Amino acid sequence: MFAIIGLAGVFFCVFGGYIIFGGKIGIIIEALPKEVMIIGGSAACTFLIANSTHVIKQSLGDIKRIFGGARFHKKEYMELLALLYQILKTMKTKGVLAIEQHIEKPMESNIFNAYPTIMKDPFTVKFIADYLRMFSIGVDNPHELEALMEQEIEKVKHEGLHSSHAIQAVADAMPALGIVAAVLGVIKTMASITEPPEVLGKLIGGALVGTFLGIFLSYGLCAPIASRLKGIVEEENQFYHVIRAAITAxxxxxxxxxxxxxxxxxxxxxxxxxxxELEEALSQIS
Structure with missing residues (x-):
C-alpha cells in the first residue's frame, strides 16, 4: 500500500511541481518516446547482459514483492514458535525416534500439518526437517550444527539479494545513460545550428529531457525498488535465525x-x- 502511495507521490511531486511552476509538459511528452527508447531500452539490454537467466527471472518476479512486503509477520512467527516447541517437547519426552516419521515425511506429518501457515513455505519445512534429521543421525555438537545452519542461512540471503543487486546496478547506470541521450540530443541540435532560437530552444529542451529522465528513473524508481527488495530479504532471513536459535539451544x-x-x-x-502471550499459546499445545 505504502509502495503504491510512494510511487504515485514521486510522479505527482516531480511532474506536478514542474507544471505548477510554469513548466511546459508538452516538451517532455514530445521527447519522451525517443528518450525512453534510448535510456530504458539500453538499461534493459545492459540488465540482460549483466545477469544470468536465473537472476533475470528472479528479478522480474521479485519486483511485485515491493507491494506485498515480507512474507513473515507475527502470525507466522507465532506458528513457527509453536511448531518448534511441539517438536522439541516431543523429542524431550519421547526421544528422537518419536519425531523420525515427522522429519522424514513432513508433508504427511500431523505435527507439521497442524501449522498451515508454515506449510505454505516449503523451504522452512525442509530447513527444519533437514537439521533435525542431521541431529537424529548423530550430529549432536551444537556448535557444528549451528555453523552449518548459519552457512545455509547466509547462502539463502545471498541468493535472495541477487534481484536487489541487479536492479541497483541498473539504477547506477541510468544517470550515465541519461547523459548519453542528452549528448545525442545536443549533436542533433548542433546539426540544426542555423535554425531560429525558438527551434533551437525546443531541441535543447528535448535533449535535456534525457538527463532528467535518467536521473529520475534511477533515484525515483529503480534505487528505491532495489532498496526495498534488500530490506524484504533481510527481514525474511530472520525467520530462519529463529529456527537456528531454537534447535541449537x-x-x-x-x-x-x-x-x-x-x-x-x-x-x-x-x-x-x-x-x-507466547506462554499462553504454548500452554494449549498437548
Whole structure:
C-alpha cells in the first residue's frame, strides 16, 4: 500500500511541481518516446547482459514483492514458535525416534500439518526437517550444527539479494545513460545550428529531457525498488535465525520452554510476542 502511495507521490511531486511552476509538459511528452527508447531500452539490454537467466527471472518476479512486503509477520512467527516447541517437547519426552516419521515425511506429518501457515513455505519445512534429521543421525555438537545452519542461512540471503543487486546496478547506470541521450540530443541540435532560437530552444529542451529522465528513473524508481527488495530479504532471513536459535539451544541441553524463549528473542521487535502471550499459546499445545 505504502509502495503504491510512494510511487504515485514521486510522479505527482516531480511532474506536478514542474507544471505548477510554469513548466511546459508538452516538451517532455514530445521527447519522451525517443528518450525512453534510448535510456530504458539500453538499461534493459545492459540488465540482460549483466545477469544470468536465473537472476533475470528472479528479478522480474521479485519486483511485485515491493507491494506485498515480507512474507513473515507475527502470525507466522507465532506458528513457527509453536511448531518448534511441539517438536522439541516431543523429542524431550519421547526421544528422537518419536519425531523420525515427522522429519522424514513432513508433508504427511500431523505435527507439521497442524501449522498451515508454515506449510505454505516449503523451504522452512525442509530447513527444519533437514537439521533435525542431521541431529537424529548423530550430529549432536551444537556448535557444528549451528555453523552449518548459519552457512545455509547466509547462502539463502545471498541468493535472495541477487534481484536487489541487479536492479541497483541498473539504477547506477541510468544517470550515465541519461547523459548519453542528452549528448545525442545536443549533436542533433548542433546539426540544426542555423535554425531560429525558438527551434533551437525546443531541441535543447528535448535533449535535456534525457538527463532528467535518467536521473529520475534511477533515484525515483529503480534505487528505491532495489532498496526495498534488500530490506524484504533481510527481514525474511530472520525467520530462519529463529529456527537456528531454537534447535541449537535444545542441543545445548535446555528445556523446550527455554529453547523457545531463546528463539523468541530472535524475532524482529515489531512481530515479537511478549513472554506471557507466547506462554499462553504454548500452554494449549498437548
Amino acid at each position: 535444545h542441543l545445548g541441553g535446555y528445556a523446550p520452554q527455554v529453547s523457545i524463549e531463546a528463539a523468541r528473542k530472535k524475532v524482529p521487535s515489531e512481530y515479537m510476542p511478549d513472554f506471557n
